Amino acid sequence: xxxxxxxxxxxxxxxxxxxxxxxxxxxxxxxxxxxxxxxxxxxxxxxxxxxxxxxxxxxxxxxxxxxxxxxxxxxxxxxxxxxxxxxxxxxxxxxxxxxxxxxxxxxxxxxxxxxxxxxxxxxxxxxxxxxxxxxxxxxxxxxxxxxxxxxxxxxxxxxxxxxxxxxxxxxxxxxxxxxxxxxxxxxxxxxxxxxxxxxxxxxxxxxxxxxxxxxxxxxxxxxxxxxxxxxxxxxxxxxxxxxxxxxxxxxxxxxxxxxxxxxxxxxxxxxxxxxxxxxxxxxxxxxxxxxxxxxxxxxxxxxxxxxxxxxxxxxxxxxxxxxxxxxxxxxxxxxxxxxxxxxxxxxxxxxxxxxxxxxxxxxxxxxxxxxxxxxxxxxxxxxxxxxxxxxxxxxxxxxxxxxxxxxxxxxxxxxxxxxxxxxxxxxxxxxxxxxxxxxxxxxxxxxxxxxxxxxxxx
Amino acid sequence: xxxxxxxxxxxxxxxxxxxxxxxxxxxxxxxxxxxxxxxxxxxxxxxxxxxxxxxxxxxxxxxxxxxxxxxxxxxxxxxxxxxxxxxxxxxxxxxxxxxxxxxxxxxxxxxxxxxxxxxxxxxxxxxxxxxxxxxxxxxxxxxxxxxxxxxxxxxxxxxxxxxxxxxxxxxxxxxxxxxxxxxxxxxxxxxxxx
Ligand SMILES: Cc1cc2nc3c(=O)[nH]c(=O)nc-3n(C[C@H](O)[C@H](O)[C@H](O)COP(=O)(O)O)c2cc1C
Ligand code: SF4
Ligand code: FES
Numbered sequence: 019x020x021x022x023x024x025x026x027x028x029x030x031x032x033x034x035x036x037x038x039x040x041x042x043x044x045x046x047x048x049x050x051x052x053x054x055x056x057x058x059x060x061x062x063x064x065x066x067x068x069x070x071x072x073x074x075x076x077x078x079x080x081x082x083x084x085x086x087x088x089x090x091x092x093x094x095x096x097x098x099x100x101x102x103x104x105x106x107x108x109x110x111x112x113x114x115x116x117x118x119x120x121x122x123x124x125x126x127x128x129x130x131x132x133x134x135x136x137x138x139x140x141x142x143x144x145x146x147x148x149x150x151x152x153x154x155x156x157x158x159x160x161x162x163x164x165x166x167x168x169x170x171x172x173x174x175x176x177x178x179x180x181x182x183x184x185x186x187x188x189x190x191x192x193x194x195x196x197x198x199x200x201x202x203x204x205x206x207x208x209x210x211x212x213x214x215x216x217x218x219x220x221x222x223x224x225x226x227x228x229x230x231x232x233x234x235x236x237x238x239x240x241x242x243x244x245x246x247x248x249x250x251x252x253x254x255x256x257x258x259x260x261x262x263x264x265x266x267x268x269x270x271x272x273x274x275x276x277x278x279x280x281x282x283x284x285x286x287x288x289x290x291x292x293x294x295x296x297x298x299x300x301x302x303x304x305x306x307x308x309x310x311x312x313x314x315x316x317x318x319x320x321x322x323x324x325x326x327x328x329x330x331x332x333x334x335x336x337x338x339x340x341x342x343x344x345x346x347x348x349x350x351x352x353x354x355x356x357x358x359x360x361x362x363x364x365x366x367x368x369x370x371x372x373x374x375x376x377x378x379x380x381x382x383x384x385x386x387x388x389x390x391x392x393x394x395x396x397x398x399x400x401x402x403x404x405x406x407x408x409x410x411x412x413x414x415x416x417x418x419x420x421x422x423x424x425x426x427x428x429x430x431x432x433x434x435x436x437x438x439x440x441x442x443x444x445x446x447x448x449x450x451x452x453x454x455x456x457x458x459x460x461x462x463x464x465x466x467x468x469x470x471x472x473x474x475x476x
Numbered sequence: 477x478x479x480x481x482x483x484x485x486x487x488x489x490x491x492x493x494x495x496x497x498x499x500x501x502x503x504x505x506x507x508x509x510x511x512x513x514x515x516x517x518x519x520x521x522x523x524x525x526x527x528x529x530x531x532x533x534x535x536x537x538x539x540x541x542x543x544x545x546x547x548x549x550x551x552x553x554x555x556x557x558x559x560x561x562x563x564x565x566x567x568x569x570x571x572x573x574x575x576x577x578x579x580x581x582x583x584x585x586x587x588x589x590x591x592x593x594x595x596x597x598x599x600x601x602x603x604x605x606x607x608x609x610x611x612x613x614x615x616x617x618x619x620x621x622x623x624x625x626x627x628x629x630x631x632x633x634x635x636x637x638x639x640x641x642x643x644x645x646x647x648x649x650x651x652x653x654x655x656x657x658x659x660x661x662x663x664x665x666x667x668x669x670x
Contacts, residue, residue: 107507119571119610157518157555158567158611160624193505198514199554201609215506215513215541217548233507274615276573282615318572318610348614356576364575368609374552 025286027051028258031250032243032272033286036130041165044172047133053178055249059141060186065096068145068252075256076268077248081113081204081241082317082345083422084267084334093228094146094236109237110143110151111213112245115197115204117156119318119368120350123272124242126284128155128162132169136192138245140178141252143190146238150191154209157198166194201372205421206239208374219376220421243272265290267333275301277351278308290333293323296349308353312437316345318365319426321433322352341433357453358438359445362431363391369427380424383414387431394442397450404442407435487534495520499538510541513549517556526557554608562597562604564642567621570607573614582618585632589639602643 025034027050035042035050042050059068073088097104112135116124128135135153143151155163170192173179181189195213197203203212207221210232231237247269251259260268267289273296276282280302287296293315297303304310312322315332321342323330330340337344352361370384387410390403411432414424435442444452450470488496502515516535521527527550536546550556557565568574568583586605590598597604613619616628620635627638 116612117609120573120614121610122612122614125612156612157553158608158621158626191505195515196518197553198518198556199608200552212514213506213511214508215511215539215549216545217552276614276617277576282573282617284615350572350576350614352576361572361576364570364572368571372609 030286032246038130053137055252056137056140059252065145071256075251075259080243091146105235107150107235108148109232110148111239112153113239114153114155114242117201120348121317121346127242127246132165134246136169136173138248141248153194155196157196163196202374219374263289265331265333271347274348278305278353279351290331292329292331294328311354312352314350315342317348320345321429322437358441359395362434363395365430377420379414380419383410394445399446485533487537490534509539517550526560562602564622565604567606567608569611569619571610574618577617579618581632582630582635586635589636
């Protein structure tokens with residue numbers, strides 16, 4: 019991510035201050051207009067007024083589900099200062115567990131401009147009346163941990179955190195909690211269990227966290243990128259935020275592209291840029307000699323799309339209409355020389371490994387799918403394996419599992435069975451993998467996935 | 477009939493004062509003692525390299541929870557080691573972007589160079605090899621993490637050069653020794669292939 023002169027706080031609010039080699043100190047961040055949103059919220063606006071602005075802005079969650087942020091916050095019970103029924107604490111938790119393969123946007127925001135997240139948490143916590151806030155950070159993001167802690171320490175020393183923030187009667191404590199590597203902790207109720215020191219299995223909903231979350235108290239969990247929008251919306255207004263995007267989904271989005279493209283990376287663009295523009299203009303198109311075969315538009319747990327979908331805008335509604343999900347906005351590109359069966363096997367193996375084991379369809383279904391896919395990729399697939407996989411997709415679909423991890427695994431699998439049917443069929447018919455240049459799965463010797471025509475896999 | 481021997485343990489005789497202080501700090505920012513579980517495990521692992529049964533029991537006692545509950549937490553996470561590991565734990569990303577970019581060759585080169593497979597430690601106790609899910613460097617795939625360092629844009633040659641660098645510096649002063657976790661600076665080291 020590079021920021022150029024044409025990028026300003028008005029066009030690239032989230033990233034124009036990103037500096038990955040040396041993030042801005044508190045003083046520098048303030049000089050660039052930072053903490054103005056927090057100042058305005060705390061000194062001039064009531065929590066209800068902030069909430070109204072956020073609701074009006076149409077901001078939707080950037081953590082994957084796209085839930086309207088204002089609506090989420092409005093479910094938190096509010097109390098007068100002297101209300102005896104008020105809970106002892108309310109919590110704001112920033113979901114910085116970012117472990118979905120193909121997703122790496124939050125890392126840039128935390129490493130590149132940590133004060134923006136701190137400021138956003140002050141405003142958000144104020145709005146829902148939280149007095150304690152946690153950043154739940156994945157354990158592998160060591161640099162983020164260090165830089166966030168530095169920013170938090172600076173914020174405490176300048177009274178942006180702690181008691182009576184900037185002379186108001188609002189208090190907030192903010193802590194970083196680092197996890198130890200488990201994807202399911204990103205699911206918001208599993209995250210709450212993890213923060214409580216329990217084994218991180220998801221909880222049943224209802225009750226929703228806004229009513230009964232961390233330690234049984236009202237809790238809001240929001241994604242890093244969602245939160246980072248807040249100071250800018252407060253500073254520049256809901257109308258400004260809406261007009262950033264030509265589509266119905268407001269604001270900008272940090273899009274990612276990975277796979278064998280010319281220049282993989284991250285870009286903050288108006289919400290609703292087309293897949294074509296993202297892939298060909300920003301990511302430079304396919305690497306030399308490769309053709310586009312398919313793509314996952316929003317991380318590992320979204321349905322495949324095809325080259326015919328290139329003109330679809332990358333916003334929540336349009337991607338849904340095309341049959342997938344915007345998810346985290348991380349495009350994963352499949353080229354014509356990587357085997358789609360091997361790709362799906364890699365994805366499903368991830369979900370099988372990260373399944374928390376709580377419910378049977380997922381605990382048993384995901385490894386079963388891995389077993390079948392391994393067989394097919396190795397040229398030992400049977401004709402009814404494809405039906406078996408389709409059945410598994412049904413068994414693990416929405417409503418049949420305790421959380422959304424298993425349905426997330428189904429999305430790439432089910433769509434691959436449909437779009438890459440020929441490839442699956444060829445593996446079975448020929449008894450080998452037709453992609454001689456593709457990469458076999460780890461754990462198998464590279465020549466186990468028998469390539470057609472006697473060529474070993476590279 | 478089987479006789480089950482119970483062991484009485486006093487965490488104060490097992491954990492160091494420093495460990496206890498650090499754990500109590502984590503307890504102080506949470507509502508309950510048990511919620512410091514994962515941080516406590518990480519603290520002790522930082523000082524001792526891994527979590528033995530004795531460590532686990534001592535932490536559970538300090539946090540006033542059952543060992544079984546803490547074990548349920550400890551075994552849940554990829555980054556808590558319940559077996560001794562080498563001085564450098566190699567976490568190589570095997571998720572989708574690294575897959576599409578061919579981490580398999582890099583992995584094979586590491587296995588061959590060190591003569592170990594996943595889950596094994598070299599005879600000299602220097603390296604343990606583990607896999608990791610997406611390390612958040614998908615645009616710079618393939619990626620691995622050793623200690624607090626992320627190594628990106630890997631090739632087989634580059635990975636071997638990184639390991640050799642660590643082998644050579646094992647007795648000397650490693651620039652920014654990655655074992656010194658008090659310095660959490662995760663500078664991204666670029667190794668030039670010549
Ligand atoms: C298996 C699973 C993993 C998830 N991982 C993350 C994550 O790493 N980061 C994140 O923000 N949301 C993640 N989510 C979504 C969260 O449950 C939740 O919807 C989100 O944090 C809400 O924030 P938002 O409203 O700001 O998007 C995950 C969901 C599931 C089912
Ligand atoms: S769907 Fe999978 S991850 Fe979610 S609760 Fe069930 S077993 Fe756990
Ligand atoms: S897939 Fe390897 S870093 Fe993301």
